[in-house]
Amino acid sequence: MPVWIGGTAPGALQRAARWDGWIVAGDDREGRMTLSPDSLATQAGELRRYRANAGDLEVAVIGVSEPGSSVQAYADAGATWWLEHLHSHRGSMEWLVRRVKAGPPV
Numbered sequence: 068m069p070v071w072i073g074g075t076a077p078g079a080l081q082r083a084a085r086w087d088g089w090i091v092a093g094d095d096r097e098g099r100m101t102l103s104p105d106s107l108a109t110q111a112g113e114l115r116r117y118r119a120n121a122g123d124l125e126v127a128v129i130g131v132s133e134p135g136s137s138v139q140a141y142a143d144a145g146a147t148w149w150l151e152h153l154h155s156h157r158g159s160m161e162w163l164v165r166r167v168k169a170g171p172p173v
Contacts, residue, residue, distance in 0.1 A: 071127060075110060084117035088125030090150075093141075098131045098157040104140040111145030131157065134169030 071090040072083035083089035093102035111126055118124060127148035128141050138149050149172065153163050
């Protein structure tokens, strides 16, 4: 089973580089993205400093998107997974169900 390490401190990035992947929260409590693709690219670069073969390292971003929106900038910055953050601060249960039914970002 893969082990992903969370956190953005240098020590957390070093630990993530020793395991299978890194997971980072990209949004705030109100459901706004706070992690920019540029910041992700910088932190993913730090992971590469700590791991010779970073190509097999998973980078998971927990974030929010609107139906039909693109997360390609995060993929270009090094993300290999997008985990849509569904929580009650984003909207009602009905809104969240509509978001899920709309499908993943492109």
